Amino acid sequence: MKKSVKWHIWIASEVPRVFVLLFVFIIPFLLYAGISNPELLSVTENSFALYWDTDKAELCAINYGATRSNMDKSWAESGKPKKFHFLEVKGLKPGKEYYYQIKCGQEKSRQTRMSPGRFTTLTLPAGKQLFSFAVLTDMHIKEDVAGLILLPGAKKASLIPGFKWKDPDDPYWNFTNRNAIERINQLKPDFTIVNGDLTSWFTEDEFLIAKQMLDKLQMPYYVLRGNHDRVEDQPEDLFKKVFGLKQSYYSFEQGGFLFICLDSVRLKDGWEDISQEQWQWLESTLRGNALEPTFIFTHYQIGIGAPGINKDDQKRFLSILEQNPQTIACFYGHQHGARVEMLKFGERTVPQIIVPTAKEYPSGFALVRVFETGFVYNFQSTDCENCLEWRSITRGEYFGLAPEINGGSLSERNFVYPFPLEIQALVKK
Ligand SMILES: [Fe+2]
Incomplete structure:
Protein backbone atom coordinates (compact mmCIF):
# COMPACT_ATOMS: atom_id res chain seq x y z
CA MET A 1 0.00 0.00 0.00
CA LYS A 2 2.70 2.39 1.03
CA LYS A 3 4.63 1.49 -2.10
CA SER A 4 1.74 2.44 -4.50
CA VAL A 5 1.32 5.83 -2.83
CA LYS A 6 5.01 6.47 -3.39
CA TRP A 7 4.60 5.67 -7.11
CA HIS A 8 1.67 8.11 -7.44
CA ILE A 9 3.73 10.84 -5.84
CA TRP A 10 6.63 10.07 -8.12
CA ILE A 11 4.44 10.16 -11.27
CA ALA A 12 2.77 13.44 -10.17
CA SER A 13 6.13 15.03 -9.59
CA GLU A 14 7.46 13.85 -12.97
CA VAL A 15 4.53 15.17 -15.09
CA PRO A 16 5.87 18.72 -15.46
CA ARG A 17 9.28 17.34 -16.36
CA VAL A 18 7.69 15.10 -19.05
CA PHE A 19 5.89 18.12 -20.56
CA VAL A 20 9.10 20.11 -20.62
CA LEU A 21 10.85 17.25 -22.42
CA LEU A 22 7.98 17.00 -24.91
CA PHE A 23 7.96 20.72 -25.76
CA VAL A 24 11.68 21.30 -25.75
CA PHE A 25 12.93 18.20 -27.55
CA ILE A 26 10.32 15.89 -29.03
CA ILE A 27 7.69 18.21 -30.64
CA PRO A 28 10.23 20.43 -32.45
CA PHE A 29 11.95 17.24 -33.66
CA LEU A 30 8.63 15.98 -35.09
CA LEU A 31 8.08 19.32 -36.84
CA TYR A 32 11.47 19.05 -38.57
CA ALA A 33 11.51 17.73 -42.08
CA GLY A 34 14.17 15.07 -41.61
CA ILE A 35 16.49 15.00 -44.64
CA SER A 36 17.38 11.51 -45.82
CA ASN A 37 19.10 9.81 -48.75
CA PRO A 38 20.77 12.94 -50.18
CA GLU A 39 22.60 12.16 -53.43
CA LEU A 40 24.78 14.36 -55.58
CA LEU A 41 23.62 13.00 -58.94
CA SER A 42 25.26 15.12 -61.59
CA VAL A 43 28.04 17.66 -61.92
CA THR A 44 28.68 19.37 -65.25
CA GLU A 45 30.95 22.29 -66.14
CA ASN A 46 28.33 24.78 -64.97
CA SER A 47 25.71 22.94 -62.87
CA PHE A 48 25.04 20.31 -60.22
CA ALA A 49 21.93 18.30 -59.40
CA LEU A 50 20.87 16.89 -56.04
CA TYR A 51 18.22 14.43 -54.90
CA TRP A 52 16.92 13.95 -51.32
CA ASP A 53 13.85 12.82 -49.33
CA THR A 54 12.15 14.55 -46.42
CA ASP A 55 9.94 12.90 -43.79
CA LYS A 56 7.28 15.59 -44.33
CA ALA A 57 6.24 17.56 -47.39
CA GLU A 58 8.48 20.61 -47.39
CA LEU A 59 10.06 23.25 -49.61
CA CYS A 60 13.83 23.23 -49.20
CA ALA A 61 16.81 25.16 -50.51
CA ILE A 62 20.41 24.46 -51.44
CA ASN A 63 23.05 26.80 -50.07
CA TYR A 64 26.36 26.76 -51.89
CA GLY A 65 29.56 28.70 -52.31
CA ALA A 66 33.31 28.54 -52.84
CA THR A 67 34.16 27.59 -49.24
CA ARG A 68 32.45 25.59 -46.51
CA SER A 69 32.28 28.63 -44.25
CA ASN A 70 30.88 30.90 -46.95
CA MET A 71 27.96 29.29 -48.77
CA ASP A 72 26.63 32.68 -49.80
CA LYS A 73 24.43 31.57 -52.70
CA SER A 74 21.12 29.77 -52.55
CA TRP A 75 18.61 28.03 -54.84
CA ALA A 76 15.16 27.43 -53.38
CA GLU A 77 12.44 25.02 -54.41
CA SER A 78 9.15 26.47 -55.55
CA GLY A 79 5.62 25.13 -56.04
CA LYS A 80 3.89 22.89 -53.56
CA PRO A 81 5.74 21.25 -50.65
CA LYS A 82 7.04 17.73 -51.42
CA LYS A 83 8.73 14.74 -49.84
CA PHE A 84 10.84 13.72 -52.84
CA HIS A 85 13.18 16.44 -54.02
CA PHE A 86 15.33 17.15 -57.07
CA LEU A 87 17.04 20.45 -57.68
CA GLU A 88 19.49 21.47 -60.36
CA VAL A 89 21.65 24.50 -59.65
CA LYS A 90 23.04 26.32 -62.68
CA GLY A 91 25.41 29.20 -63.38
CA LEU A 92 28.59 27.67 -61.91
CA LYS A 93 32.12 28.18 -63.26
CA PRO A 94 34.06 25.28 -64.86
CA GLY A 95 36.94 23.57 -63.03
CA LYS A 96 36.10 25.15 -59.66
CA GLU A 97 35.54 23.64 -56.24
CA TYR A 98 32.15 24.23 -54.61
CA TYR A 99 30.58 23.39 -51.25
CA TYR A 100 26.85 22.85 -50.70
CA GLN A 101 24.30 22.02 -48.04
CA ILE A 102 20.59 21.18 -48.29
CA LYS A 103 18.41 23.16 -45.91
CA CYS A 104 14.83 22.14 -45.04
CA GLY A 105 13.23 24.21 -42.29
CA GLN A 106 15.76 24.23 -39.47
CA GLU A 107 17.53 21.09 -40.60
CA LYS A 108 20.68 20.97 -42.70
CA SER A 109 21.99 17.94 -44.56
CA ARG A 110 25.04 16.10 -43.32
CA GLN A 111 27.87 14.83 -45.51
CA THR A 112 27.48 11.26 -46.71
CA ARG A 113 29.25 9.03 -49.23
CA MET A 114 26.65 9.85 -51.89
CA SER A 115 26.39 13.49 -50.94
CA PRO A 116 29.84 14.64 -49.86
CA GLY A 117 28.96 18.34 -49.59
CA ARG A 118 31.67 19.37 -52.05
CA PHE A 119 32.65 18.80 -55.67
CA THR A 120 34.67 20.27 -58.52
CA THR A 121 32.88 21.24 -61.72
CA LEU A 122 34.09 19.58 -64.92
CA THR A 123 36.46 21.27 -67.34
CA LEU A 124 35.32 20.89 -70.94
CA PRO A 125 37.72 19.40 -73.51
CA ALA A 126 39.44 21.99 -75.72
CA GLY A 127 38.03 22.84 -79.12
CA LYS A 128 34.47 23.14 -80.25
FE1 LIG B 1 17.31 -4.97 -68.58
Whole structure:
Protein backbone atom coordinates (compact mmCIF):
# COMPACT_ATOMS: atom_id res chain seq x y z
CA MET A 1 0.00 0.00 0.00
CA LYS A 2 2.70 2.39 1.03
CA LYS A 3 4.63 1.49 -2.10
CA SER A 4 1.74 2.44 -4.50
CA VAL A 5 1.32 5.83 -2.83
CA LYS A 6 5.01 6.47 -3.39
CA TRP A 7 4.60 5.67 -7.11
CA HIS A 8 1.67 8.11 -7.44
CA ILE A 9 3.73 10.84 -5.84
CA TRP A 10 6.63 10.07 -8.12
CA ILE A 11 4.44 10.16 -11.27
CA ALA A 12 2.77 13.44 -10.17
CA SER A 13 6.13 15.03 -9.59
CA GLU A 14 7.46 13.85 -12.97
CA VAL A 15 4.53 15.17 -15.09
CA PRO A 16 5.87 18.72 -15.46
CA ARG A 17 9.28 17.34 -16.36
CA VAL A 18 7.69 15.10 -19.05
CA PHE A 19 5.89 18.12 -20.56
CA VAL A 20 9.10 20.11 -20.62
CA LEU A 21 10.85 17.25 -22.42
CA LEU A 22 7.98 17.00 -24.91
CA PHE A 23 7.96 20.72 -25.76
CA VAL A 24 11.68 21.30 -25.75
CA PHE A 25 12.93 18.20 -27.55
CA ILE A 26 10.32 15.89 -29.03
CA ILE A 27 7.69 18.21 -30.64
CA PRO A 28 10.23 20.43 -32.45
CA PHE A 29 11.95 17.24 -33.66
CA LEU A 30 8.63 15.98 -35.09
CA LEU A 31 8.08 19.32 -36.84
CA TYR A 32 11.47 19.05 -38.57
CA ALA A 33 11.51 17.73 -42.08
CA GLY A 34 14.17 15.07 -41.61
CA ILE A 35 16.49 15.00 -44.64
CA SER A 36 17.38 11.51 -45.82
CA ASN A 37 19.10 9.81 -48.75
CA PRO A 38 20.77 12.94 -50.18
CA GLU A 39 22.60 12.16 -53.43
CA LEU A 40 24.78 14.36 -55.58
CA LEU A 41 23.62 13.00 -58.94
CA SER A 42 25.26 15.12 -61.59
CA VAL A 43 28.04 17.66 -61.92
CA THR A 44 28.68 19.37 -65.25
CA GLU A 45 30.95 22.29 -66.14
CA ASN A 46 28.33 24.78 -64.97
CA SER A 47 25.71 22.94 -62.87
CA PHE A 48 25.04 20.31 -60.22
CA ALA A 49 21.93 18.30 -59.40
CA LEU A 50 20.87 16.89 -56.04
CA TYR A 51 18.22 14.43 -54.90
CA TRP A 52 16.92 13.95 -51.32
CA ASP A 53 13.85 12.82 -49.33
CA THR A 54 12.15 14.55 -46.42
CA ASP A 55 9.94 12.90 -43.79
CA LYS A 56 7.28 15.59 -44.33
CA ALA A 57 6.24 17.56 -47.39
CA GLU A 58 8.48 20.61 -47.39
CA LEU A 59 10.06 23.25 -49.61
CA CYS A 60 13.83 23.23 -49.20
CA ALA A 61 16.81 25.16 -50.51
CA ILE A 62 20.41 24.46 -51.44
CA ASN A 63 23.05 26.80 -50.07
CA TYR A 64 26.36 26.76 -51.89
CA GLY A 65 29.56 28.70 -52.31
CA ALA A 66 33.31 28.54 -52.84
CA THR A 67 34.16 27.59 -49.24
CA ARG A 68 32.45 25.59 -46.51
CA SER A 69 32.28 28.63 -44.25
CA ASN A 70 30.88 30.90 -46.95
CA MET A 71 27.96 29.29 -48.77
CA ASP A 72 26.63 32.68 -49.80
CA LYS A 73 24.43 31.57 -52.70
CA SER A 74 21.12 29.77 -52.55
CA TRP A 75 18.61 28.03 -54.84
CA ALA A 76 15.16 27.43 -53.38
CA GLU A 77 12.44 25.02 -54.41
CA SER A 78 9.15 26.47 -55.55
CA GLY A 79 5.62 25.13 -56.04
CA LYS A 80 3.89 22.89 -53.56
CA PRO A 81 5.74 21.25 -50.65
CA LYS A 82 7.04 17.73 -51.42
CA LYS A 83 8.73 14.74 -49.84
CA PHE A 84 10.84 13.72 -52.84
CA HIS A 85 13.18 16.44 -54.02
CA PHE A 86 15.33 17.15 -57.07
CA LEU A 87 17.04 20.45 -57.68
CA GLU A 88 19.49 21.47 -60.36
CA VAL A 89 21.65 24.50 -59.65
CA LYS A 90 23.04 26.32 -62.68
CA GLY A 91 25.41 29.20 -63.38
CA LEU A 92 28.59 27.67 -61.91
CA LYS A 93 32.12 28.18 -63.26
CA PRO A 94 34.06 25.28 -64.86
CA GLY A 95 36.94 23.57 -63.03
CA LYS A 96 36.10 25.15 -59.66
CA GLU A 97 35.54 23.64 -56.24
CA TYR A 98 32.15 24.23 -54.61
CA TYR A 99 30.58 23.39 -51.25
CA TYR A 100 26.85 22.85 -50.70
CA GLN A 101 24.30 22.02 -48.04
CA ILE A 102 20.59 21.18 -48.29
CA LYS A 103 18.41 23.16 -45.91
CA CYS A 104 14.83 22.14 -45.04
CA GLY A 105 13.23 24.21 -42.29
CA GLN A 106 15.76 24.23 -39.47
CA GLU A 107 17.53 21.09 -40.60
CA LYS A 108 20.68 20.97 -42.70
CA SER A 109 21.99 17.94 -44.56
CA ARG A 110 25.04 16.10 -43.32
CA GLN A 111 27.87 14.83 -45.51
CA THR A 112 27.48 11.26 -46.71
CA ARG A 113 29.25 9.03 -49.23
CA MET A 114 26.65 9.85 -51.89
CA SER A 115 26.39 13.49 -50.94
CA PRO A 116 29.84 14.64 -49.86
CA GLY A 117 28.96 18.34 -49.59
CA ARG A 118 31.67 19.37 -52.05
CA PHE A 119 32.65 18.80 -55.67
CA THR A 120 34.67 20.27 -58.52
CA THR A 121 32.88 21.24 -61.72
CA LEU A 122 34.09 19.58 -64.92
CA THR A 123 36.46 21.27 -67.34
CA LEU A 124 35.32 20.89 -70.94
CA PRO A 125 37.72 19.40 -73.51
CA ALA A 126 39.44 21.99 -75.72
CA GLY A 127 38.03 22.84 -79.12
CA LYS A 128 34.47 23.14 -80.25
CA GLN A 129 31.57 20.79 -79.55
CA LEU A 130 30.94 18.66 -82.65
CA PHE A 131 27.66 16.95 -81.69
CA SER A 132 25.90 15.26 -78.78
CA PHE A 133 23.84 12.13 -78.20
CA ALA A 134 21.70 10.60 -75.45
CA VAL A 135 21.77 6.96 -74.33
CA LEU A 136 18.54 5.60 -72.91
CA THR A 137 18.50 1.95 -71.91
CA ASP A 138 16.42 -0.90 -70.48
CA MET A 139 12.95 0.60 -70.93
CA HIS A 140 11.30 -2.73 -69.99
CA ILE A 141 7.84 -1.85 -71.31
CA LYS A 142 5.06 -3.63 -69.36
CA GLU A 143 7.31 -4.83 -66.55
CA ASP A 144 5.17 -4.91 -63.40
CA VAL A 145 7.78 -5.69 -60.72
CA ALA A 146 11.13 -3.89 -60.56
CA GLY A 147 14.38 -5.06 -59.00
CA LEU A 148 14.05 -8.78 -59.69
CA ILE A 149 17.06 -10.86 -60.64
CA LEU A 150 16.04 -13.32 -63.35
CA LEU A 151 18.45 -15.66 -65.03
CA PRO A 152 18.45 -15.27 -68.82
CA GLY A 153 15.55 -17.28 -70.22
CA ALA A 154 13.66 -17.40 -66.92
CA LYS A 155 10.24 -15.74 -66.77
CA LYS A 156 9.61 -16.09 -63.06
CA ALA A 157 11.59 -17.43 -60.11
CA SER A 158 13.47 -14.27 -59.19
CA LEU A 159 16.38 -14.72 -56.84
CA ILE A 160 15.15 -11.76 -54.70
CA PRO A 161 11.86 -9.89 -54.02
CA GLY A 162 10.98 -6.82 -56.13
CA PHE A 163 8.94 -3.60 -55.95
CA LYS A 164 5.52 -2.65 -57.34
CA TRP A 165 4.06 0.79 -58.07
CA LYS A 166 0.78 1.78 -56.38
CA ASP A 167 -1.17 2.80 -59.52
CA PRO A 168 -1.67 0.03 -62.10
CA ASP A 169 -3.17 2.61 -64.51
CA ASP A 170 0.09 4.57 -64.67
CA PRO A 171 2.88 1.98 -64.47
CA TYR A 172 6.41 3.02 -63.55
CA TRP A 173 7.91 2.02 -66.92
CA ASN A 174 5.48 4.49 -68.48
CA PHE A 175 6.07 7.64 -66.42
CA THR A 176 9.84 7.13 -66.05
CA ASN A 177 10.55 6.50 -69.75
CA ARG A 178 8.10 9.21 -70.82
CA ASN A 179 9.84 11.70 -68.54
CA ALA A 180 13.28 10.64 -69.81
CA ILE A 181 12.12 11.16 -73.40
CA GLU A 182 10.74 14.61 -72.52
CA ARG A 183 14.03 15.52 -70.86
CA ILE A 184 16.01 14.31 -73.89
CA ASN A 185 13.83 16.53 -76.08
CA GLN A 186 14.63 19.50 -73.82
CA LEU A 187 18.38 18.75 -74.04
CA LYS A 188 18.19 18.46 -77.85
CA PRO A 189 21.01 16.01 -78.60
CA ASP A 190 21.61 15.17 -82.27
CA PHE A 191 20.34 11.61 -81.80
CA THR A 192 19.48 9.00 -79.15
CA ILE A 193 20.63 5.41 -78.83
CA VAL A 194 18.36 2.96 -76.99
CA ASN A 195 20.67 0.26 -75.68
CA GLY A 196 18.36 -2.77 -75.49
CA ASP A 197 15.64 -4.33 -73.33
CA LEU A 198 12.93 -2.19 -74.82
CA THR A 199 10.38 -4.82 -73.81
CA SER A 200 9.86 -7.20 -70.92
CA TRP A 201 8.51 -10.30 -72.69
CA PHE A 202 9.18 -9.57 -76.40
CA THR A 203 5.48 -9.31 -77.35
CA GLU A 204 4.42 -7.25 -80.38
CA ASP A 205 2.32 -5.07 -78.10
CA GLU A 206 5.36 -4.16 -75.97
CA PHE A 207 7.49 -3.40 -79.03
CA LEU A 208 4.72 -1.21 -80.43
CA ILE A 209 4.37 0.72 -77.15
CA ALA A 210 8.15 1.22 -77.03
CA LYS A 211 8.12 2.52 -80.60
CA GLN A 212 5.16 4.80 -79.90
CA MET A 213 7.02 6.30 -76.91
CA LEU A 214 10.33 6.63 -78.78
CA ASP A 215 8.61 8.23 -81.76
CA LYS A 216 8.04 11.21 -79.43
CA LEU A 217 11.78 11.92 -79.62
CA GLN A 218 12.31 15.00 -81.73
CA MET A 219 15.56 13.66 -83.22
CA PRO A 220 16.63 10.39 -84.90
CA TYR A 221 16.96 7.37 -82.61
CA TYR A 222 18.63 3.97 -82.97
CA VAL A 223 17.59 0.81 -81.15
CA LEU A 224 19.62 -2.23 -80.06
CA ARG A 225 18.31 -5.62 -78.97
CA GLY A 226 18.50 -6.66 -75.31
CA ASN A 227 18.00 -10.12 -73.83
CA HIS A 228 14.33 -9.24 -73.16
CA ASP A 229 13.85 -8.50 -76.87
CA ARG A 230 14.63 -12.07 -77.94
CA VAL A 231 12.52 -14.23 -80.24
CA GLU A 232 12.16 -17.58 -78.44
CA ASP A 233 9.25 -19.41 -80.10
CA GLN A 234 7.64 -16.38 -81.78
CA PRO A 235 7.11 -16.96 -85.51
CA GLU A 236 9.08 -13.80 -86.41
CA ASP A 237 11.67 -11.38 -85.04
CA LEU A 238 9.35 -8.66 -83.72
CA PHE A 239 12.25 -6.37 -82.73
CA LYS A 240 13.32 -6.14 -86.36
CA LYS A 241 9.77 -6.07 -87.68
CA VAL A 242 8.43 -3.24 -85.46
CA PHE A 243 11.47 -1.02 -85.93
CA GLY A 244 11.76 -1.80 -89.64
CA LEU A 245 15.34 -3.11 -89.35
CA LYS A 246 16.78 -5.23 -92.14
CA GLN A 247 19.64 -6.23 -89.87
CA SER A 248 19.78 -6.13 -86.05
CA TYR A 249 23.42 -4.93 -86.09
CA TYR A 250 24.48 -1.91 -88.09
CA SER A 251 26.60 1.23 -88.15
CA PHE A 252 26.01 4.88 -88.92
CA GLU A 253 28.05 8.05 -89.13
CA GLN A 254 27.83 11.36 -87.36
CA GLY A 255 30.23 14.27 -87.79
CA GLY A 256 33.08 12.06 -89.05
CA PHE A 257 32.62 9.53 -86.21
CA LEU A 258 31.43 5.95 -86.66
CA PHE A 259 28.76 4.42 -84.40
CA ILE A 260 28.52 0.63 -84.28
CA CYS A 261 25.40 -0.97 -82.79
CA LEU A 262 25.71 -4.70 -82.09
CA ASP A 263 23.19 -7.42 -81.37
CA SER A 264 24.67 -9.39 -78.46
CA VAL A 265 21.66 -11.62 -77.79
CA ARG A 266 20.96 -15.26 -78.66
CA LEU A 267 17.47 -15.20 -80.12
CA LYS A 268 16.20 -18.48 -78.72
CA ASP A 269 16.89 -17.84 -75.00
CA GLY A 270 18.38 -14.36 -74.48
CA TRP A 271 21.86 -15.48 -73.42
CA GLU A 272 24.84 -13.46 -74.62
CA ASP A 273 25.96 -14.50 -78.09
CA ILE A 274 27.43 -12.96 -81.22
CA SER A 275 27.14 -14.90 -84.47
CA GLN A 276 30.20 -15.65 -86.62
CA GLU A 277 28.64 -13.56 -89.36
CA GLN A 278 28.37 -10.59 -87.00
CA TRP A 279 31.98 -10.96 -85.78
CA GLN A 280 33.15 -10.88 -89.38
CA TRP A 281 30.98 -7.86 -90.11
CA LEU A 282 32.37 -6.05 -87.04
CA GLU A 283 35.97 -6.81 -87.98
CA SER A 284 35.54 -5.77 -91.59
CA THR A 285 33.56 -2.62 -90.68
CA LEU A 286 36.34 -1.50 -88.35
CA ARG A 287 39.02 -2.41 -90.88
CA GLY A 288 37.21 -0.48 -93.61
CA ASN A 289 36.81 2.63 -91.42
CA ALA A 290 40.15 2.63 -89.63
CA LEU A 291 40.43 6.42 -89.93
CA GLU A 292 37.09 7.15 -88.26
CA PRO A 293 36.93 7.53 -84.47
CA THR A 294 34.42 4.91 -83.35
CA PHE A 295 31.95 4.35 -80.51
CA ILE A 296 30.60 0.83 -79.97
CA PHE A 297 27.24 -0.05 -78.37
CA THR A 298 26.01 -3.43 -77.14
CA HIS A 299 23.40 -4.44 -74.59
CA TYR A 300 25.61 -7.01 -72.83
CA GLN A 301 28.84 -5.62 -71.37
CA ILE A 302 31.06 -7.87 -73.46
CA GLY A 303 34.28 -5.92 -72.91
CA ILE A 304 33.99 -6.12 -69.12
CA GLY A 305 32.50 -9.57 -68.72
CA ALA A 306 30.00 -10.71 -66.10
CA PRO A 307 28.21 -13.96 -65.27
CA GLY A 308 26.46 -15.05 -68.46
CA ILE A 309 28.98 -13.46 -70.83
CA ASN A 310 30.80 -15.97 -72.96
CA LYS A 311 34.53 -15.83 -72.11
CA ASP A 312 35.53 -16.52 -75.73
CA ASP A 313 33.34 -13.64 -76.92
CA GLN A 314 34.93 -11.34 -74.35
CA LYS A 315 38.42 -12.37 -75.49
CA ARG A 316 37.60 -11.84 -79.15
CA PHE A 317 35.98 -8.47 -78.45
CA LEU A 318 39.01 -7.28 -76.44
CA SER A 319 41.38 -8.31 -79.19
CA ILE A 320 39.24 -6.39 -81.71
CA LEU A 321 39.42 -3.28 -79.48
CA GLU A 322 43.16 -3.72 -79.15
CA GLN A 323 43.67 -4.06 -82.90
CA ASN A 324 41.54 -1.01 -83.68
CA PRO A 325 43.00 2.07 -82.00
CA GLN A 326 40.24 4.20 -83.52
CA THR A 327 37.75 2.76 -80.97
CA ILE A 328 37.08 5.42 -78.36
CA ALA A 329 34.61 3.85 -75.91
CA CYS A 330 31.95 1.14 -75.50
CA PHE A 331 28.48 1.78 -74.07
CA TYR A 332 26.41 -0.97 -72.44
CA GLY A 333 23.02 -1.50 -70.79
CA HIS A 334 21.72 -4.63 -69.05
CA GLN A 335 22.95 -3.96 -65.50
CA HIS A 336 20.56 -1.01 -64.97
CA GLY A 337 23.20 0.80 -62.89
CA ALA A 338 26.09 3.20 -63.42
CA ARG A 339 29.57 1.78 -63.82
CA VAL A 340 32.72 2.73 -65.73
CA GLU A 341 35.83 0.65 -66.20
CA MET A 342 38.93 1.79 -68.04
CA LEU A 343 40.40 -0.92 -70.23
CA LYS A 344 44.10 -0.50 -70.92
CA PHE A 345 45.79 -1.42 -74.17
CA GLY A 346 49.38 -0.25 -73.76
CA GLU A 347 49.15 3.51 -73.33
CA ARG A 348 45.59 3.65 -74.61
CA THR A 349 42.55 3.51 -72.26
CA VAL A 350 39.14 2.62 -73.64
CA PRO A 351 36.26 3.48 -71.29
CA GLN A 352 33.66 0.73 -70.80
CA ILE A 353 30.54 2.56 -69.76
CA ILE A 354 27.42 0.93 -68.32
CA VAL A 355 24.53 3.37 -68.61
CA PRO A 356 21.84 3.30 -65.89
CA THR A 357 18.18 2.73 -66.67
CA ALA A 358 15.37 5.30 -66.36
CA LYS A 359 12.74 2.79 -65.20
CA GLU A 360 14.06 2.36 -61.65
CA TYR A 361 16.82 3.62 -59.33
CA PRO A 362 19.03 5.52 -60.14
CA SER A 363 16.50 6.48 -62.86
CA GLY A 364 18.00 8.47 -65.68
CA PHE A 365 19.91 8.38 -68.94
CA ALA A 366 23.24 9.60 -70.29
CA LEU A 367 24.04 12.72 -72.28
CA VAL A 368 27.32 12.58 -74.19
CA ARG A 369 28.78 15.72 -75.73
CA VAL A 370 31.57 15.11 -78.23
CA PHE A 371 34.24 17.79 -78.63
CA GLU A 372 37.26 17.98 -80.91
CA THR A 373 39.57 16.71 -78.16
CA GLY A 374 37.36 14.55 -75.95
CA PHE A 375 33.85 13.80 -74.76
CA VAL A 376 31.81 14.73 -71.68
CA TYR A 377 29.54 12.12 -70.12
CA ASN A 378 26.75 13.18 -67.75
CA PHE A 379 24.02 11.26 -65.99
CA GLN A 380 20.66 13.01 -66.36
CA SER A 381 18.07 12.11 -63.75
CA THR A 382 14.35 11.77 -64.38
CA ASP A 383 12.52 14.50 -62.48
CA CYS A 384 8.73 13.98 -62.60
CA GLU A 385 6.88 13.76 -59.26
CA ASN A 386 6.16 10.03 -59.63
CA CYS A 387 9.69 9.43 -60.93
CA LEU A 388 11.20 10.88 -57.76
CA GLU A 389 8.90 8.87 -55.48
CA TRP A 390 9.62 5.70 -57.49
CA ARG A 391 13.33 6.47 -57.30
CA SER A 392 13.05 6.61 -53.52
CA ILE A 393 11.12 3.31 -53.42
CA THR A 394 13.48 1.43 -55.73
CA ARG A 395 16.45 2.69 -53.76
CA GLY A 396 15.45 -0.23 -51.54
CA GLU A 397 16.15 -2.82 -54.25
CA TYR A 398 18.66 -5.59 -53.60
CA PHE A 399 17.87 -5.56 -49.88
CA GLY A 400 18.65 -1.83 -49.72
CA LEU A 401 21.97 -2.13 -51.53
CA ALA A 402 20.80 -0.43 -54.77
CA PRO A 403 22.93 2.71 -54.13
CA GLU A 404 26.03 0.52 -53.77
CA ILE A 405 25.13 -1.87 -56.60
CA ASN A 406 23.51 0.48 -59.15
CA GLY A 407 24.17 4.04 -58.02
CA GLY A 408 27.80 4.12 -59.10
CA SER A 409 30.19 6.83 -57.97
CA LEU A 410 29.90 10.49 -58.95
CA SER A 411 32.78 10.02 -61.40
CA GLU A 412 31.09 6.99 -62.97
CA ARG A 413 28.06 9.19 -63.69
CA ASN A 414 29.91 12.36 -64.69
CA PHE A 415 33.32 12.58 -66.31
CA VAL A 416 35.41 14.03 -69.11
CA TYR A 417 37.36 11.67 -71.34
CA PRO A 418 40.20 13.41 -73.22
CA PHE A 419 40.89 11.68 -76.54
CA PRO A 420 44.32 10.07 -76.82
CA LEU A 421 46.51 11.82 -79.40
CA GLU A 422 45.89 9.02 -81.98
CA ILE A 423 42.16 9.73 -81.81
CA GLN A 424 42.63 13.51 -81.84
CA ALA A 425 44.63 13.11 -85.05
CA LEU A 426 41.63 11.36 -86.66
CA VAL A 427 39.03 13.97 -85.69
CA LYS A 428 38.04 16.09 -88.68
CA LYS A 429 38.06 19.75 -87.68
FE1 LIG B 1 17.31 -4.97 -68.58
